[in-house]
Every structure is written in C-alpha cells, then in structure tokens.
C-alpha cells in the first residue's frame with residue numbers, strides 16, 4: 001500500500017475489530033496484527049501470580065506441535081494418545097497410593113476445575129444413592145470446605161445445586177482444620193473437600209487429621225462422610241518432597257483426588273487429572289459409553305473435544321523427569337521460595353503468612369503500622385518493572401487482611417528471584433516515601 005493512500009487524520013487509527021471482516025487478509029498480515037497486540041500482554045515468565053506452567057523444554061514444545069491437530073477424545077483414531085493418557089492415570093494412581101492402581105477410575109480434564117466438578121458430582125450421586133438405599137429423604141445436599149477453597153468449588157456448588165458450607169478462617173490459620181469441622185457436617189453432607197496446597201498461601205491442610213475427625217464423627221453418629229483432596233498443586237509436590245505425609249489414598253476416607261497437570265505437573269495450560277479410589281467409587285451412570293467415532297469408548301468428563309497435545313506433553317514430563325527429576329524440580333522451587341521468603345521477611349514492613357516450606361508459595365502482608373502504602377500499591381508499582389504479583393484480601397473472617405502472593409514455579413531461577421528481590425526492595429523504599437496510600 002503506498003503512503004499516498006493515507007490521508008492525514010483520525011482515520012489512520014484503527015479500533016479493534018468486533019465484526020467479522022468481509023475480506024480475507026494475508027496470513028503474514030494477520031499474524032503481525034495479532035502478534036503485535038499480544039505484546040501488550042504481561043510476560044508469562046514474570047507472572048508470579050499464576051500457578052500455571054510458563055516454561056517447557058523445546059522437546060516438549062515440539063511434541064505439542066506434532067499433536068496440535070489431534071483431538072484427545074478421538075480415542076479410536078488416536079489410540080496412542082489414548083494409551084498415553086491411560087498410562088498417566090496409572091502413574092498418578094500409583095503415586096497417590098490407590099489400592100488398585102491398574103483398575104481404578106481416572107481421567108484427564110481441562111484443569112483442576114473440571115476435575116473438581118466431576119469429583120463433586122460423584123460425591124453428590126453417591127450420597128443420593130446412599131440416601132435412597134436407606135429409604136431416607138434427600139434434602140438439599142451440602143459440601144463442607146474451608147473458606148479458602150478455590151473458586152471452582154463455589155462454582156461446583158452453584159452449578160450443581162449443592163449448598164457450599166464454608167468453614168471461616170481464623171487468625172493465624174488460613175485453611176480448613178479438623179477442630180470445627182464436625183459442626184458443619186450433617187446427614188446431607190456429600191463430602192468434605194480438603195486442599196493440599198491452599199491457593200491463598202500455599203499451606204497444606206491437615207488431611208490426615210481431617211480424616212481422623214470424620215472417623216470420630218462416624219463413631220459418634222454413624223455418618224460416613226467421604227473426603228475429596230483438591231491437590232491442584234500439592235498432589236504433584238508432596239509425593240516428591242514430603243513422601244511420608246499421608247494425605248492421599250493411604251487414608252481410607254479419601255475417595256478421590258484432583259491435580260492440575262499444568263501446575264506442578266510441568267505442562268502448559270490446560271490439563272488436569274481426577275482419580276478415584278477404585279472402580280466402585282464412581283457410579284456407573286456417570287460414565288457414558290460413546291461409539292459413534294468408532295470403537296467403544298467409556299467417557300467421564302464435562303467436555304468432549306480436548307487437545308491431545310497436552311496429553312503428550314504430560315506424558316513427556318512424566319517420562320523425562322521421572323521421580324528423581326520431579327523431586328529435583330520441585331525441591332529447587334521450594335528452596336528458592338524459602339530463600340526468597342527469608343529475604344522478604346528482612347525487608348522492613350513485610351510480615352510472612354507462609355514461608356514456601358509447603359507449596360513453593362509465599363504470602364506476605366504489611367505490618368499493621370504501615371499506613372502510607374498498601375499491598376495494592378506494592379503490586380501496582382512492581383508491575384511497572386513487569387512483575388505480576390497479585391494483592392488480595394482473605395475470605396470470610398479475615399477480610400481485614402490484605403496479602404501479596406508469589407508463586408515459585410519451574411523456570412523461576414535463583415537469578416530471577418534475586419532480581420525480583422532487588423526490585424521489591426526498591427519499590428518498598430520508594431513507597432515508604434509516599435504520603436498516603438494510592439490503591440486500596
């Protein structure tokens with residue numbers, strides 16, 4: 001296009017398109033347009049907010065490219081992708097100590113959120129079956145969990161008509177514990193969700209003590225309440241770094257576990273996993289038999305089509321790293337998180353809520369006497385250097401507390417951690433001079 005075709009004026013500015021264009025454009029032009037706009041997105045590697053993997057090796061990327069055109073649901077057409085998915089399920093079932101790892105039910109999902117929906121549905125259906133079998137009325141089902149649960153559980157409750165019973169947080173304790181649990185459970189409780197690695201501060205809930213409290217409750221009342229473990233992050237960390245911690249199917253009361261492959265499973269978004277203790281745990285009517293793509297295909301899932309590339313990438317991560325490599329990768333994240341936490345604690349106004357010794361996550365707040373800036377100011381100012389560090393208030397009963405959170409992931413090197421610390425120190429020195437908070 002020649003320069004003479006442009007007349008000076010506002011017309012040279014182009015608003016983003018919200019209508020399907022009439023005409024085609026050259027692929028290179030379309031690529032440039034979109035590529036340039038995407039440069040305005042934050043840099044994924046400097047995003048310390050997300051738990052999602054933002055770096056994979058070139059070999060994993062190559063495999064993902066090779067599988068881009070495949071749909072994971074076409075099991076008959078892509079039997080090897082299906083076989084790899086199945087192998088991942090078996091590996092996870094073993095890792096999480098399922099009593100019958102070769103036969104228990106499990107599937108890949110679109111992240112932990114879909115896994116949570118499925119696990120919640122299984123809990124609800126099992127409760128309905130139990131109530132009907134005993135001739136009892138089915139009232140409104142409820143699901144008991146800490147107020148710290150990730151939003152996917154609140155979504156599950158609302159979408160599938162279950163009352164969410166959120167146990168409020170207490171001072172110094174930012175997740176569900178066993179103490180007040182029994183008060184929230186009754187005949188209509190379909191299950192308790194326990195989180196291994198709270199989204200808010202990375203702390204592990206005491207799954208074993210929660211199960212023991214429910215054992216005691218059963219002893220007193222006869223109510224047998226199952227536990228689902230939301231191990232979105234922790235189920236891929238604890239088996240390698242805390243092998244003696246019993247949080248999984250070693251506890252009889254745990255009926256299902258979910259994890260995000262795209263968090264500490266070291267795969268780009270989006271893939272998750274859900275595994276049930278054994279075949280009997282999943283009611284048959286939740287499993288669909290689909291045969292129109294050829295072959296006989298049992299499916300469990302909310303969506304149908306899903307990318308096969310994520311399955312290949314998960315299988316790559318498992319094969320490539322193995323137990324030793326995952327122990328090293330997660331151990332390195334934890335070591336960096338703990339070192340970072342120790343340094344943050346020395347920067348005047350910060351107080352740690354968690355120190356990276358469970359999930360490699362650090363949550364920290366400002367000392368109560370800091371009145372001229374807020375964590376929101378810190379978050380906003382760090383953004384000027386490209387760091388994305390979220391600031392938020394805690395849920396019920398601790399809404400007064402606003403925190404910053406840093407998630408240390410695979411690919412966040414010691415060098416980057418030091419650069420982050422230097423910037424955090426600079427930002428804090430700068431904000432200390434400001435007269436009054438700018439962001440709330």
Ligand SMILES: Cc1ncc(COP(=O)(O)O)c(C=O)c1O
Pocket residue numbers: 051110111112113114150152195197198199230231232233260271272
């Ligand atoms: C504890 C927990 N559960 C569930 C989720 C939702 O996971 P996903 O993003 O894989 O759907 C998250 C996400 O951060 C989480 O931290």
